[in-house]
Amino acid sequence: MKYQIFITIVTIYSLFSDDFRTAVFGQEVDMYFDCTSLVILGIFAVELIISSFVVDGYFLSFFFFLDLVSTASLIFDVNFITNIIFSTGTSASVAALASQSKASRAATRAVRIVKLFRIIRIIKLYKNSEKAKEIK
Numbered sequence: 001m002k003y004q005i006f007i008t009i010v011t012i013y014s015l016f017s018d019d020f021r022t023a024v025f026g027q028e029v030d031m032y033f034d035c036t037s038l039v040i041l042g043i044f045a046v047e048l049i050i051s052s053f054v055v056d057g058y059f060l061s062f063f064f065f066l067d068l069v070s071t072a073s074l075i076f077d078v079n080f081i082t083n084i085i086f087s088t089g090t091s092a093s094v095a096a097l098a099s100q101s102k103a104s105r106a107a108t109r110a111v112r113i114v115k116l117f118r119i120i121r122i123i124k125l126y127k128n129s130e131k132a133k134e135i136k
Helices: 002-024 027-054 062-077 079-086 094-135
Strands: none
Touching: 002 027, 002 062, 002 094, 027 062, 027 079, 062 079, 062 094
């Protein structure tokens, strides 16, 4: 039960931390949020691996892929990795700026979709906790 509460809190943090960081803090604290996101990425990766071995029928199931996508999406919450992936260097040409604008809009849409995966993960955790209560 404590494990499910911990994972739920970590999932909620992963859902809203990047928006909270952007709204409240400046760039000087990005490193701390990036480190926290990397730790959470590790926690979810370990959970995915352990669940694959422990839970019958989990490996390659719908929920396995759901967890895999939501875990992999945490990479985009780490600023220095996102900067490398999208190569946010400076550019002077109008065509390059337009291209970067389109890429930014596409990335924003992708983040919204990924948050949907994370919300579904919370629903799955809630259902599992309800099943655990019924068993007791």
